[in-house]
Amino acid sequence: MKKIILYTISGLIIIFIVVTGYNTLTGKTKQPEPNPTDVTINEEKAITHLSQAITYKTISYQDRKKVNFDEFSSFIDFLQTTYPKVHENLELERINNYALIYKWKGTNSSQKPIGLTSHYDVVPVLEGTETNWEHEPFGGAVADGKIFGRGTLDDKIGVIGILEAVEYLLGEDYTPERDVYLMFGFDEEIGGELGAKAIAKTLQNRGIQLEFVLDEGGAIVENMVPGVDQPVAVIGIAEKGSAIAELTIEGSGGHSSQPNDHTNIGRIAAAIAKLEDTQFEEELRGPVNDLFEFVAPEMSFPMKYVFANKAIFKPIIQKILLKEPATAALLRTTIAPTIFQAGEQYNALPEKASAIINLRLMPGDSLEYVEKFIKETIDDEDIKVTVSGNEASKVSSVDSWHFKSIQQAARNVYKEAIVAPYLMFAGSDARHYDQISDNTYRFLPVLITGDDLNKMHGTNEQVGKENFINSIKFYVEIIKEAS
Incomplete structure (x- = not known):
């Protein structure tokens, strides 16, 4: 009897080892093979544009009466001057004066369009901390391989990165197959009610449903996942x-x-x-x-x-x-x-x-x-x-071509990165677009350290030059992949 029990236990242990070992050895990668990008950006010009964008004090305050909307108007004028091809070829509509919708008409408008969104408002600099900055918070200084100032990470980098990508593609005589909407909010830092929410409502009233929307959110991080040595690009699916x-x-x-x-x-x-x-x-x-x-x-x-x-x-x-x-x-x-x-x-x-x-x-x-x-x-x-x-947003698909397009675009620029979905803790404008898209994703295509995260709404917000240039390349790649 004892032998039978021992044999049974031994058999179960062997089965356990075989099954778990098989699962470990046969787990297939979910990462696409990278197709390294061949995009060549005029880096000096692009960096100058982001630097200039930082100088506009498009600050959102909880008390809207404190907001200086002259700065917002000046920023919009700056975009029109800086991106002539965009404003010659795309339709621009302003919602509530300061929210921007650009429509890039594709060759086949019967297909559902995609949406790329960011916001250009920023949080205030905490009173009394101004002298703690290495460079003026709204100076747009370029030093030590970095661009300094409020909005370099959250989220003028997204607005400028997207527009740089579209301006580049237009210069290459590129036209997407499906329509592309660029949607830029101006009050994300205080809830997005008059910006992203109003943009989404406007498109919904016109019966426009987007294939997917890509906003800020996750990023490329190191030492996030135990057992993974490579950087991990996390895409927020909710x-x-x-x-x-x-x-x-x-x-x-x-x-x-x-x-x-x-x-x-x-x-x-x-x-x-x-x-x-x-x-x-x-x-x-x-x-x-x-x-x-x-x-x-x-x-x-x-x-x-x-x-x-x-x-x-x-x-x-x-x-x-x-x-x-x-x-x-x-x-x-x-x-x-x-x-x-x-x-x-x-x-x-x-x-x-x-x-x-x-x-x-x-x-x-x-x-x-x-x-x-x-x-x-x-x-x-x-x-x-x-x-x-508010309850949590909808959870977007990781099996759709939408997610795989974002994943491929990220791998094309950051070939060493492991691209994976994740749950975002903070709020973003993306949730407002749930009503006009079944899939909304959250990803800022830059490599971010823990120190960078602390600076995002704090002192010495900054982004590396290479990081910024790579973000432009990513937006070029995602537009091509989605098309």
Whole structure:
């Protein structure tokens, strides 16, 4: 009997090794062969154009009354002067005065068009930090192989990169097969209501449905995925929703010398502690699962072994990813208490206490589900809970020719990069285009370090010259691939 048990166990172990080994060895790459680009850009001229674009203070403020729209008008005039072929050959329409739609008519307008979008507004420079910049934030300085200034990464590089690509193609007498729409917002940094949302609504009213839309978002990053030595170009196929949960309790005020065992502040604090201790359920699914499907075949052993057998090692993978905030956010709706308000006098118990929690919702998690989860977790009927905001965007296909065209274009410029889908944490204008396209993708074609990310909305925002030139080449390639 013991021998039978031992033989059975040995047999199961052998089967386990054979199956998992087979999965590891037979995992096929999902990367297309690169066709290295032969695009030759007038680099000095293009760099000068981005440098000049930075000098326009197209700053978005939450209080729109503070916005200087003269700068926006001047920027549009600059585009018209700088890109004569674009403005001679493409139709330009202005929405709400400052949002721009360029239509490039193709040879076969019966095909559904594609859309390339970016925004030219930028965030303000935090007051008091101006002297911390190596170069003036709106000076457009070119030094040490880099271009400095607000908008070099977010996102005048996209606007200028796209227009440089189209101007180049027009100079080559190129005409796309399908129509191409260039769509540039002017208020993305404060929600995009008058820019991208209005552009999308205008096209929707005309019955225009786009094959796909490509916006900013993911980028080419290094040391992002364990077991992958090459840079990884991540293309956002969805973005998390952003919601606000407000927790409020009233009553039980009085003098601090005679407090109840559980005060308003204590109960709100306890509620937050429960939420942080419990957390939303983690799950390796959707865009995150797709990410590892694409990168697993490129991993070194033993990470390749683990990820090639996700069904078996899923609990281990999730446990590893939960250790770091950046990777934990890939797996679940996140909870981030950001504001706590209570009390005015040190010896008086506040009659009201409230807290604001920022939530970033996973695809599939509804606002109703989130509110129910919070109420059940804190288990305090006296605390009022209200949840408002946006749910996650639609999830775009990774099997479509749209995604494969973006992937091919990226490989043509960055032949060493592994191109994979991912879930974007931040918000973008792309979500507004969900109503006129089944597939919206988020990708800024530049190599970005962790330090670059910190500078994007902070001090010393900058982009390397080569990075910028490569972004133009990518836009040339994607227009050709999509055509």
